Amino acid sequence: MPVSDATASAPSGTMASQQKKRRLLVLVDIPAIQREDGHWLLPTKLVTGMRAYAEQWSGPVMLGLQPGHQSSAELDNAYWPPETLPFQVQAFRFSELAERGHTALKNALVMAMLHHELHGLARRCREVGSLFVVGTELTLRTQVQIARSLHRPGPAMVKKLIWLSLNHRRALRDITEAQGLQCNGTPTFDAYAHRNPHALLYFDNRTTADMLASAQDIDTRFERLARRGRPHLFFSGRLHPIKGAHHLVPMAAHLRRLGIDFELSIAGDGPLRGEIESQIRAHGLQDQIRCLGTLRFSDELMPLLRREIDLFTCPHLQGDPSCTYLETLSGAVPIVGYDNEAWQGLHRRSGAGVLCHSRDPAHLAAAVATPVQDVTALRKLAHKAVDFAQKHLFDIEFNRRIAHLKQVASQGDAGDTHAP
Template sequence: MTPLTVEAVEDLNLDVVTALHSPKMDFVRHLRTPVVLTSEQTMSIRHGINRSHLRGISLMRASLGLIRMEKRLRGLLRHALSAQFNGPASMKSYGGLVNEPLVFQDHRVLSRDISAARSVSPWDGSRPLRLGFSGRLISIKGPEFAVELANRAAEAGLPVELYVFGAGALENRLRAEAGDNVYFEGFKNFRTEWLPAVQEGIDVMVMPHVQGDPSCTYFESLGSGAPILGFDNETLTPLVEEHDIGWTVKKRDVDALLTELRRIIGDPEVLADTRERGLNLVADNSFEVTTQRRMDHIQKAVFSA
């Protein structure tokens, strides 16, 4: 494979280069070819990721490294023709550094997937509420809080089941802590297994992320008919505040999660309305629509230069 160097890229005689907004892509600032960057994580999100698994001197060193990295990342944006921002957090932090920025939400939900989700009736209270957790079973995703919520709900006599999709370093611990109302589904192929499982079997997706990375699972859950219950962070909170597609509480506060869960169980009509708003949001920003917007943005940036 040809190394990514200025010379190798220029030899391709391209009209535009797209690159991830990352220190590893620093060489693109030296290209003559126009560059459109894709940005996802902010300094705050990176710090949140570090805080989830580092402590003491290790966290301090990582934080100093982020400060040094931030200067390089901002410089990279200033050299770009434009940029596309995955999620509201990166747009808020960096959008002012480029011309004609585009904000989008990365996901894989097609228009036909949303139609399939709409064919499933919303929860009406006649059976246990089926919660889902989907993602790597690692600290930054907060799966332990989802399991604790399910355990607490069972102790309180609430009709709740939790289905855990994914695998990771915390799996053995989570299995040991989980009650009888928690089911571990393992890793699922997104299109052939995950989508139908969530569309047909999950009423609310629990996403207690302790940091704000723009996970695909936010929109993929909403587009499957599962509103989101999670922690306040740089990605979920703006979605909930602007579109009312779920519920957020303070980070690491399982008591608050349980309080919201009680409210959800107590009013199936509110849950159904929230579900519909989530489906509408993703329908307006389906994979096809989002891809076309991104392509149109790149073309406009290049031809306007």
């Protein structure tokens, strides 16, 4: 049976001794860039996660990256001396790893997100007596939505959609053949959990207990709202078409037409920032909308959410399981968003906001107008938000993933693996 929201637990004793024999190999699709002095260029969030793996896994831990020269777009990239890292870093060509194998696969538990160059790796691991746990984030539906947001109709679009369909078939085979499945967010869990007997649902986010909004934070925020009578709306993330960022200002213009007074802050950066700033001027909304740029997560973004934000407006046009959802709820901030796969599943489990069933700015404005005019209902949504988030903090979700890996390793060592 799939593991759902219940905490995955691993047996002790024999499992612990068996696990020591296995290397944990984590494959991540970012370029393996090493400076002349040997320092590795790695995102801080990734290093934090790998350190946690190293602390909780009994055997050696290795991070596998793709060869490359151009750095990833991660904002928290930094150079790390290898001697300070409790794990090894090695470059692998993913396609060669899946096709030909590598000595690093022997006696290993390999964990990797679905990747077109890794198709067949589950079978390769099985051939050498190793275990494979595959991670998923995007359903085929979401991948198609992203493709349509990035490509104009025409031959290139048709070619992309055909490729996605064929790639999806290979991905389903990997999911079925893997010894374990970890699904980031509800969309892929709902779609694929039945294909693997050891499936886990988790919610990726960076929130720790000290970042959660307190009851005092909520009280202070609503006292401020009562005094001002002007709700503070918010959006954070990439200012990119796939995030629907171009809907924000038109939504605000519709809110104004509805007679709703408001303030909207937009945090983040991306290719649409110039267009958004132009839209603000064109609609004469300079007094109500601010573009804040990129905020530091722990000491800028989270305090702002906890202390000042009343409602998060989420025009994501597709259902990628962005960590924005959980991090926003951690600040006791309800979400009003389009009914993409990610927000549908999260809303069903948390009840911490409103679904907008039509993906256009006018309907989003109408969906926002309802809760901001009912302070009692808005406060209830705020409490639902933080109540759900505190059950899915970073440490909790990470520990569940580690427990799941240990469980897969134990069952694999005991010979309890499902047939391909």
